[in-house]
Amino acid sequence: MINERMFGLGAEPSAIRELFAYGLARKAEIGEENVFDFSIGNPSVPAPEIVKKTMAALLEGDPVALHGYSPASGDPAVKNAIAQSITDRFGVPADPAQLYLTAGAAAAIAISLAALSSPGDEIIVNAPYFPEYKVWIESAGCTCVEVPTTVPEFQLDIAAIEQAISPKTSALIINSPNNPVGAVYSRENLEALASMLARKEKELGRPLYLISDEPYREITYGAEVVYVPTIWPRTLVCYSYSKALSLPGERIGYVYVSDLMDNAREVSCAIAGAGRALGYVCAPVLLQKTIAACVDVPSDVAAYAANRERLTRGLADLGYEFVEPQGAFYLWVRALEEDAQAFSERAKAHELLLVPSDSFGVGGWVRISYCIAPEVIERAMPAFAALKAEYDA
Numbered sequence: 001m002i003n004e005r006m007f008g009l010g011a012e013p014s015a016i017r018e019l020f021a022y023g024l025a026r027k028a029e030i031g032e033e034n035v036f037d038f039s040i041g042n043p044s045v046p047a048p049e050i051v052k053k054t055m056a057a058l059l060e061g062d063p064v065a066l067h068g069y070s071p072a073s074g075d076p077a078v079k080n081a082i083a084q085s086i087t088d089r090f091g092v093p094a095d096p097a098q099l100y101l102t103a104g105a106a107a108a109i110a111i112s113l114a115a116l117s118s119p120g121d122e123i124i125v126n127a128p129y130f131p132e133y134k135v136w137i138e139s140a141g142c143t144c145v146e147v148p149t150t151v152p153e154f155q156l157d158i159a160a161i162e163q164a165i166s167p168k169t170s171a172l173i174i175n176s177p178n179n180p181v182g183a184v185y186s187r188e189n190l191e192a193l194a195s196m197l198a199r200k201e202k203e204l205g206r207p208l209y210l211i212s213d214e215p216y217r218e219i220t221y222g223a224e225v226v227y228v229p230t231i232w233p234r235t236l237v238c239y240s241y242s243k244a245l246s247l248p249g250e251r252i253g254y255v256y257v258s259d260l261m262d263n264a265r266e267v268s269c270a271i272a273g274a275g276r277a278l279g280y281v282c283a284p285v286l287l288q289k290t291i292a293a294c295v296d297v298p299s300d301v302a303a304y305a306a307n308r309e310r311l312t313r314g315l316a317d318l319g320y321e322f323v324e325p326q327g328a329f330y331l332w333v334r335a336l337e338e339d340a341q342a343f344s345e346r347a348k349a350h351e352l353l354l355v356p357s358d359s360f361g362v363g364g365w366v367r368i369s370y371c372i373a374p375e376v377i378e379r380a381m382p383a384f385a386a387l388k389a390e391y392d393a
């Protein structure tokens, strides 16, 4: 007998991947230039040259040392480099022992959930949210409690989160800059969250943790991205180099248990235990060592900023309603009918691949991923115009 839930997850790809696969097939059929694929968040900016140079130099070194296991939580020298960078950038103490290197933010979040919760607990997510959160939460035996964010700002709705917190709540996942909306939570919003959490912790007599999912931390257009542990010490930062250094296929990131929390050592030990239990040990060593040398290399956001400008200007001129993105590389656009799935299907007829909002936990919107070649946006504009005209007619 196989596990039915796992069978279901394997048999049914995510809406994003399904649309992406459709796009690949369609491109083969009618030509790449005729399909406007806004489905997936694969960075279009190449990894910085220093990444390639570092990897090449590492490959010239001792292969036995390079390709061997590191300790389960990562190479100590790599953890030192990341901890130093955290201290330099955010002015907080960071003990390398509090870092656990992972194959991307995905593994970091799954480990954090397993470490912080027991089966039957509740985890709060803020909708719209990255769909895999629900899969990882349920895999930890927990319930995913969805709380809508405020519209039209898409900030955390503190009163609604307070209402949703129960004696079973063990953690909340927050994601800023946000996928799919592009919102960045303001300092004021996060401070209000922290004071509410402090009150609820007292009331419930149990710790409430924040899992801060930060793969888009570096992809911003001027907004302040607050370092969450300085606002709420009971924070686990789940970071990734997938978007920051355009390395999504290489699978490298980390969980950092903030030194500012009173029980940091205990939580760190649970992280190590969860990594062990899930088999997420010894993140790819070539990438660990590459990161040690590239930890402070800035992200190149110029191409995303230009695409954001190109796309928002074009869609505004056509009369589409959308959320002005402050970060990440996604545009959240109001569907032209209530049923986002139906709207996405009608867009498909114009070769526009837009992800319907339902799998992000809300109806009525689509997500446009703009980490793509600028020409695709330019060429797609007549299709967006024809789609709008169809609804206006």
Ligand code: PLP
Pocket: 041, 103, 104, 105, 106, 107, 130, 175, 178, 179, 213, 215, 239, 240, 241, 242, 248, 252, 253
């Ligand atoms: N969290 C969010 C919000 C994401 O958008 C993604 C990937 O797109 C991930 C986590 C997973 O990132 P990684 O490639 O680091 O596993």
